[in-house]
Amino acid sequence: MHSTVPASLPVSPEWLSDFDKYLIGEGTHERAYEKLGAHLVSMQGKTGVAFAVWAPNARQVSLLGDFNNWDSSTHPMHSSDSGIWSVFIPGLPEHSVYKFHITAQDEQSFDKSDPFGFAMEERPKTGSVVVNLDNYQWQDDDWVRSRQQNQALDRPLSIYELHLGSWKKAVDKEWGLRYLNYRELAEELIPYILETGYTHIELLPIAEYPFDGSWGYQVLGFFAPTSRFGTPADFMYFVDQCHQNGIGVILDWVPAHFPKDGSGLNYFDGTHLYAHEDPLQGEHQDWGTMIFNYGRNEVRSFLISNALFWIDKYHIDGLRVDAVASMLYLDYSRSEGQWVPNKYGGRENLDAISFLQKTNEVVHGIFPGVLTIAEESTSWPMVSRPTYLGGLGFSLKWNMGWMHDTLEYMSKEGIFRRFHHNEMTFGMLYAFHENFILPLSHDEVVHGKGSILNKMSGDEWQKFANLRAYYGFMWGYCGKKLLFMGNDFGQWQEWNHDQGLEWDALKAPLHMGLHRLVRDLNLVYRSEPALYENDFDWTGFRWIDANDSDNSVLSFIRCAKDMDNFLVIVCNFTPVVRKNYVIGVPSGCRYQEIINSDQDVYGGSGHHINGTLDCRDQPAHGMTHSLQLTLPPLSTVILKPVVD
Numbered sequence: 001m002h003s004t005v006p007a008s009l010p011v012s013p014e015w016l017s018d019f020d021k022y023l024i025g026e027g028t029h030e031r032a033y034e035k036l037g038a039h040l041v042s043m044q045g046k047t048g049v050a051f052a053v054w055a056p057n058a059r060q061v062s063l064l065g066d067f068n069n070w071d072s073s074t075h076p077m078h079s080s081d082s083g084i085w086s087v088f089i090p091g092l093p094e095h096s097v098y099k100f101h102i103t104a105q106d107e108q109s110f111d112k113s114d115p116f117g118f119a120m121e122e123r124p125k126t127g128s129v130v131v132n133l134d135n136y137q138w139q140d141d142d143w144v145r146s147r148q149q150n151q152a153l154d155r156p157l158s159i160y161e162l163h164l165g166s167w168k169k170a171v172d173k174e175w176g177l178r179y180l181n182y183r184e185l186a187e188e189l190i191p192y193i194l195e196t197g198y199t200h201i202e203l204l205p206i207a208e209y210p211f212d213g214s215w216g217y218q219v220l221g222f223f224a225p226t227s228r229f230g231t232p233a234d235f236m237y238f239v240d241q242c243h244q245n246g247i248g249v250i251l252d253w254v255p256a257h258f259p260k261d262g263s264g265l266n267y268f269d270g271t272h273l274y275a276h277e278d279p280l281q282g283e284h285q286d287w288g289t290m291i292f293n294y295g296r297n298e299v300r301s302f303l304i305s306n307a308l309f310w311i312d313k314y315h316i317d318g319l320r321v322d323a324v325a326s327m328l329y330l331d332y333s334r335s336e337g338q339w340v341p342n343k344y345g346g347r348e349n350l351d352a353i354s355f356l357q358k359t360n361e362v363v364h365g366i367f368p369g370v371l372t373i374a375e376e377s378t379s380w381p382m383v384s385r386p387t388y389l390g391g392l393g394f395s396l397k398w399n400m401g402w403m404h405d406t407l408e409y410m411s412k413e414g415i416f417r418r419f420h421h422n423e424m425t426f427g428m429l430y431a432f433h434e435n436f437i438l439p440l441s442h443d444e445v446v447h448g449k450g451s452i453l454n455k456m457s458g459d460e461w462q463k464f465a466n467l468r469a470y471y472g473f474m475w476g477y478c479g480k481k482l483l484f485m486g487n488d489f490g491q492w493q494e495w496n497h498d499q500g501l502e503w504d505a506l507k508a509p510l511h512m513g514l515h516r517l518v519r520d521l522n523l524v525y526r527s528e529p530a531l532y533e534n535d536f537d538w539t540g541f542r543w544i545d546a547n548d549s550d551n552s553v554l555s556f557i558r559c560a561k562d563m564d565n566f567l568v569i570v571c572n573f574t575p576v577v578r579k580n581y582v583i584g585v586p587s588g589c590r591y592q593e594i595i596n597s598d599q600d601v602y603g604g605s606g607h608h609i610n611g612t613l614d615c616r617d618q619p620a621h622g623m624t625h626s627l628q629l630t631l632p633p634l635s636t637v638i639l640k641p642v643v644d
Contacts, residue, residue: 006048006067006068006089006090006091006092007089007090008063008075008076008087008088008089009043009044009046009087009088009089009090010078010086010087010088011043011050011051011052011078011086011087011088012043012044012088015035015039015041015043015050015088016035016050016052016084016086020035021080021081021082021084022082023301024036024054024082024084024297024298024301025082025083025297025298026297026301027296027297027298027299027300027301027304028297028301029301029305030301030304030305030308030362030366031305031308031309031312032116032301032302032305033116033118033223033305033306033309033313035052036052036053036054036084036115036116037051037052037053037114037115037116037117037118037223038050038051038098038114038116038117038118038128038130040094040130040132041088043088043090046090046091047090047091048088048089048090048091048092049088049089049092049096049130050086050087050088051063051077051086051087051088051089051098051100051114052084052085052086053077053084053085053086053100053114053115053116054082054083054084054085054115054273054298054302055083055085055100055102055268055269055273056082056083056084056269056273057083057104057105057269057270057271057273058079058085058102058103058104058105058269058270059103059104059105059107059270060076060102060103061076061077061079061085061100061101061102061103061269062074062075062076062077062100062101063075063077063087063089063098063099063100063101064098064099064100064101064111065096065097065098065099065127066096066097066098066127067089067092067096067098072101072109075087075089077100083298085100092130093130094130094131094132095129095130095131096129096130097121097127097128097129097130098114098127098128098129098130099111099112099113099114099126099127099128099263100112100113100114102268102269102270103270104269104270104271105270106270108270110262110267111263112263112264112268113126113127113128113220113221113263113264114128115222115223115265115268115302116222116223116302117129117221117223117224118130118131118133118223118224118232119131119221119224119225119227119231119232120208120220120221120224120226120227121227122227122228123209123210123212123227123228124210126210126220126261126263126264128221128224129224131231131232133232133313135233136233136236136237136240138236138240138315139240139244140239140240140243140244140315143243143244143246144243144315147248147317147369147370148368148369149369150248150369151248151317151318151369151370151371152369153395153396153435153535153536154532154533154534154535154561155532156199156480156525156526156531156532157199157200157396157437157480157481157532158197158198158199158200158480158481158482158522158525158526159198159199159200159201159202159250159437159480159481159482159483160193160196160198160200160201160202160483160485160488161201161202161204161439161441161442161482161483161484161485162189162201162202162203162204162484162485163203163204163215163216163442163485163495163497164179164180164185164203164204164206164228164229165179165212165228165229165497166495166496166497166498166499166500166501167180167185167189167485167500167501168180168188168189168500168501168503169499169500170184177500179228179229180229181229181230181234182229182230182231182234182235182237182238183230183234183237183238185229185238186237186238186241186242189201190241190242190245190247193242193245193247194245194247195519196488196515196518196519196522197518197519197520197521197522197523197525197526198247198522199247199248199526200247200248200249200250200317200318201242201247201248201249201250202250202251202252202318202320202482203249203250203251203252204216204217204252204442205217205219205251205252205253205254205322206225206226206229206235206251207219207221207222207223207224207225207226207254208220208221208224208225208226208227209221209226209259210259210261211259212497212498213497214259215442215497216252216254217252217254217322218254218257218258218259218261218289219254219258219259220258220259220261220263220264222302222306223306223309225314235314236314236315239314239315239316240315243315248317248318249315249316249317249318250316250317250318250319250320250371250373251310251316251318251319251320252319252320252322253306253307253310253319253320253321253322254322254323255292255303255306255307255321255322255327255355255359256291256292256321256322256323256324256326256327257284257287257289257290257291257292257323257326258274258275258289258290258292259288259289259290260288260289260290265290266290272290272293274290274292274293274296274299274302275290275291275292275293276291276293278340280334280338280339280340281293281330281339281340284326284333285333285334285338286333291326293351294327294349294351294352294354294355295351300355300358303355303359304355304358304359304362307319307359307362307363308362308363308366308367311363311366311367311370312367316370317370317371318370318371318372318373318395319363319370319371319372319373320373320374320375321356321372321373321374321375321394322375323375324356324374324375324376324380324383324392325376325377325378325380327349327352327355327356328348328349328352328353328356328376328378328380329347329348329349329378330342330347330348330349331347353392356392356393356394357387357391357392357393359372359393360372360387360392360393360394361387361393364393364395371395371396372393372394372395372396373394373395373396373397373398373437374392374394374396374397374398375398375400376397376398376400377398377400379401379430380392381433382434383397383434384396384397384434384435384436385434394435395435396434396435396436396437396480397434397435397436397437398436398437398439398441398482399427399434399436399437399438399439399479400439401427401430402427402431402436402438402477402479403438403439403440403444405423405424405426405427406423406424406427406470406473406474407444407452407455408420408423409423409424409573410455410456410457410466410467410470410573411455411456411457412457413457413458414457414458414462414552414573414574414575414576414634415574417552417573417574418549418550418551418552419549421547421549421552424473424554424573425546425554427477428541428543428546431478431479431541432478432536432537432538434536435535435536436478436479436480436535436536437479437480437481437482438474438477438479438480438481438482439482440452440474440482440483440484440487441482441484442484442495444484445484445486445487445494445495446494446495448494449494450494451486451487451490451491451492451493451494451495452467452484452487452490453467453487453490453491453492454492454494456470458575460510461510461603462575462634463490464490464510464513464514464603465575465597465598465603465604465605465633465634465635466573466634467490467514468513468514468517468597468598468602468603468604468634468635468636469571469572469573469597469634469635469636470636471514471517471518471521471597471636472517472521472569472571472595472597472635472636472637472638473554473569473571473636475521475522475524475525475531475595476531476556476558476567476569476571476636476638478534478535478536478540478541478558479535480532480535481525483518485501486501486502488514488515488518489505489506489511489512489514489515489518490505490510490511490514490515491505492505509603510603512603513601513602513603513604514602514603516601516602517597517602520595521595524594524595524638528560528567528594528640529560529561529562529565530558530559530560530565530566530567531558531567533560533561534558534559534560534561539559539561539563540558540559540560541556541557541558541559542556542557542559543555543556543557544556544557544568544570544583544584544585544621544623545583545584545621551572551574551578551581552572552573552574553570553571553572553573553574553578553581553631554569554570554571554573555568555569555570555571555583555621556568556569557569557585557586564587566586566587566641567594567638567639567640568583568585568591568627568638568639568640569636569637569638569639570583570629570631570636570637570639571635571636571637572631572632572633572634572635572636573634574633574634575633575634576633577607577630577631577632577633578629578630578631579630579631580628580629580630581628581629581630581631582620582626582627582628582629583620583621583626583627583629584619584620584621584622584623584624584625584626585615585623585625585626585627586623586624586625587615587625587641588615588617588624588625589615589641589642589643590612590613590614590615590641590642591612591613591615591627591639591640591641591642592609592611592612592613592639592640592642593608593609593613593637593638593639594638594639594640595636595637595638596608596609596632596635596636596637596638597632597635597636597637598632598633598634598635598637604632604635605632605633607630607632607633607635608632609629609630609637612642613627613629613639615627616628627639
C-alpha cells in the first residue's frame, strides 16, 4: 500500500487520440490493447500509468487500487463521446493492483477487473496488475523469421496438447504437491518434447481464469496469462525457450463465451455490454456462460485485438479456436422456440461468421504463417478455405468425424470388426474437403469417457497392441496429428485436472514400449515427406485395398509431391498373424520395414521383416507388382521402397 495517494491528470489526446476512439467504435482497431487497459507512459514530462476502459453506459467510472486504499472517490475517470473513460496517474509504479469502480445509470455500483488488463492477481483475488510487456528481451528471431516456411501446410505438424496445471506436479515440503511454474515447465517440458519428436505443443487456455475446474475455458482476463504459473515475463521466457529449441506454441483461444463472474465482462457497465441482452441470444444454457455480441463493433475490436495480442506480445504460433460450432449456429444446443433466427429466417449466426472471417483475415494478413485452427464439430462447409472463396478462413480444422468413427471401431473386439470396416474407410469420402488435423484430444479422456488406452478392446496386451496399431494408422493417414498428454504412454485413468499424469507408468514395459513407438512415429513422420507434404490432396493418398473387411486389413499408399517418393502402410486389426498376405505395389523394387508396431521394443510379439522384401512381378490390386507379407497381429507396418 502506498503511503501517499498520487494525484491524477487527464490522459493526453496524443496518447488516446480521436482516431483511436473512432477505430475502436468502428470495430477496426486491431491493436486496441495498445490504448485501452493500463500503460506505463510519460505525459506532460511525468512518468506514470495511463488507464482507459470502454464503459459507454456508465454514469461514472473511477479507478481504485492498492495506491489509493481502494477508495473509489479518489481517482474519478474522464469520459468521452466514444464511451471510453480514462485517467493518468503520475508516479504510479509497475505491479500496482487496480480495478474499475463503475456506477451504472440506476446508481448500482460494482468493481470490475480491467478487460484489457495485462496481468491479474492469483485466484481467488481478481484485481488487475500494471505490468510492462515490452521489457523482455526475446531471443527467437530465427524462429519467428522462418515460421511461415516451417508452418506451411506442406510441412509436418505433430502437436502435443497439454494442460499446464496437471502435466506434472512438483513436490513441495510445505504444500505437498504444487504446480510447476512457467520457468520450471520450460526446463522439464521442452526436453520431453524434444525426446518424443513433436513439432508443436498446444496449451489449454492460459488466459486468466478463476475456476480450476473450467481448465481455462471460462476466461476472466483475456489479455493476462494466468498467474498460477508465474508472471507475464515468465510466460514469455517459456515461449522463447520453446522457440529456441525449435518447438512451436499453439494456444487455445476462447472467443465463444465468457463467465458470469461479477468482476468480469458480464453486465460490465450496468448493461449487457459484451453480450446480447436477450437470453435467447446472449446466454449458453448448457454452460451457464454468456455469448459475445459479435455484431457490436467494439466487441469485435476487443476480440480481434485479443487474437493479435497473443501473437504480437507473446510470439504465439497458432490459435486453436474453441467451440466454433457454438458460434456458428443460433440454435446450438437449443430446443425449438429457444433461439432467434437471423434476418433471413435461418439458423446461421451471420455476425459470428463475419467475425471469424475477419479475425482470420487480420491474423493471416499481419502475421503470415501463424496457424488458426477450428474446433468445429459439424459439417459446416469450407471452414479451412479462404474467405475470398466464401470460407471461414481457418488454416486447419479438427477432424472430429474421423476421431469418433475410428475410436468406435477400435472399441470393437477383433472378431466383430469385419462388420464395422466402413468406420475406418468412410473418412476418405471427405478427407480433402478441409485441411484436417486428426485429434485425440483432452475431450476424449474426461467426463467418464475413460482413457484412450481403455477405449481399446481386449485384454491388457491386446489393448496396448490395438493402440499401437491405431497410432500407426493415424500417423500414416492423411492429416496433421494431435495427441493429448498421457495418450502417448497409455495412461490408464482418464485425465484429472487436479492431478499430475501417471508418470510412474513408464516404468512398466508396455507403457514404455508405447511411448517409444510414438517417438519413432514422430521421427519417421518428420523425416518422410510422403507422410506430410500432400495431406490435403488426393495425389497424396491411394488405397491399395480398402475392402478387405473379412480380414480387417487396410492397405494404402502415401505420396510426397514427388510421386516417386511414397510409403506403403498396412494395418492388421485382428489378433491373428496373416501369412502370405498379398498387396499390390506400384514399383518393382525392394521394400524395407521402417515402422512395425509389433516389434519387441514396443511391447509387441516380435513378428517383423528381417532385411528387405523383394517385389514379385505379379500384378495385384490394379498395380504392376506385388508383395507377399506376413502381417503381425494387431499391427501397423510402414514399408519404404529401397532405391539401389
